[in-house]
Amino acid sequence: MFDVVPDVPLVTVIIASYNHAPYIEASINSVLRQTYPRIELLVIDDGSSDNSVALLSQLQAAHGFDLRVQANQGLSATLNAAIARARGTLIVPFGSDDIMLPHRIATQVEYLEGKPEVGVCSANIETIDHQGNVMGAREQRNRDLPFRRLDFDDLFLGRKPGPAAATLMFRREALDKVGGFDPDIRLEDIYITLSILRAGYCIDVLGEVLAQYRDHPTNTFKNGRFMVENVLKTYARFRDHPEYEAVCMRFRNSMFLKYANRDKPLARTTLRDIPLRHWNRKTVRGLWRLLASRR
Incomplete structure (x- = not known):
């Protein structure tokens, strides 16, 4: 055509x-x-x-x-x-x-x-x-x-x-x-x-x-587990970069904050993969959301 x-x-x-x-x-x-x-x-x-x-x-x-x-x-x-x-x-x-x-x-x-x-x-x-x-x-x-x-x-x-x-x-x-x-x-x-x-x-x-x-209910980015798994799998292809670990941890912190009051099982799993040395303000805010949420 x-x-x-x-x-x-x-x-x-x-x-x-x-x-x-x-x-x-x-x-x-x-x-x-x-x-x-x-x-x-x-x-x-x-x-x-x-x-x-x-x-x-x-x-x-x-x-x-x-x-x-x-x-x-x-x-x-x-x-x-x-x-x-x-x-x-x-x-x-x-x-x-x-x-x-x-x-x-x-x-x-x-x-x-x-x-x-x-x-x-x-x-x-x-x-x-x-x-x-x-x-x-x-x-x-x-x-x-x-x-x-x-x-x-x-x-x-x-x-x-x-x-x-x-x-x-x-x-x-x-x-x-x-x-x-x-x-x-x-x-x-x-x-x-x-x-x-x-x-x-x-x-x-x-x-x-x-x-x-x-923007509709089945957009890929709305599937939190899919996003976490595949973004980290993508980053792993570039693990030779000197900032690889920091990049992964910033992403995990962002996803923990995002899902702390939306998907508690995903949030807890993500938090377990963030060592204390990589905690930041998003981690703290996510913990507050996780504890305050009744869902």
């Missing part, structure tokens, strides 16, 4: 969907409405048990994008397989519950021109609810951030706000250099961005909104 202008880079957009029937049509339509003239759209249903396959089949018949249906393989393995058959020099994995603004692809392609050191281009996001309504100011933590260039330490040490997954555009050569996504890590965006930074590229995050991120 859109593959009619040979003198501009071909961009491959990959949408891997799992049980996102309420959101997938809006996601696909936002790709179809891009102003950029040369896009290859690959859609993969990864073993959905809702009515996604029937809906996707109807959309494919109407719009002619590449659709594949498979037994569940997980997002990282699915993305690797899609990248292997993608024809684009720029790769955009895109959430099946998110929405691109119409000028998103054109803006990022134009920005990347002449900047071979930038392995990934990202941008700001606007948060919407499950019905597509723009959420209030308190939920818009990544809407008004300024432009920033990230190196490995910026992201690993949390020195600057990281890139938004809903706006990632990768140079294919950068993905190839690091061997793609790791199927053993289910939180794919943190791993791949750190890997590309470690390989010597930088990530530029544009200071404008280019996508809408949908």
Whole structure:
């Protein structure tokens, strides 16, 4: 689709969907409405048990994008397989519950021109609810951030706000250099961005909104145990960094505080893995929440 202008880079957009029937049509339509003239759209249903396959089949018949249906393989393995058959020099994995603004692809392609050191281009996001309504100011933590260039330490040490997954555009050569996504890590965006930074590229995050991120009950980040397990598994791939232990402990302290009054078993397990020498203000605040909560 859109593959009619040979003198501009071909961009491959990959949408891997799992049980996102309420959101997938809006996601696909936002790709179809891009102003950029040369896009290859690959859609993969990864073993959905809702009515996604029937809906996707109807959309494919109407719009002619590449659709594949498979037994569940997980997002990282699915993305690797899609990248292997993608024809684009720029790769955009895109959430099946998110929405691109119409000028998103054109803006990022134009920005990347002449900047071979930038392995990934990202941008700001606007948060919407499950019905597509723009959420209030308190939920818009990544809407008004300024432009920033990230190196490995910026992201690993949390020195600057990281890139938004809903706006990632990768140079294919950068993905190839690091061997793609790791199927053993289910939180794919943190791993791949750190890997590309470690390989010597930088990530530029544009200071404008280019996508809408949908906040709904099944968002990955709302699964605390999943987040703790996979973020720490990701960090372990970079355990040779001199600040590795401190990075892990800061993350554990943040998760302990977050879940102290939401998930006491998870909070207690997390606290047991924080040695006393790594306690900080978040630990103390988390202990207060843990003791004060009746849940």
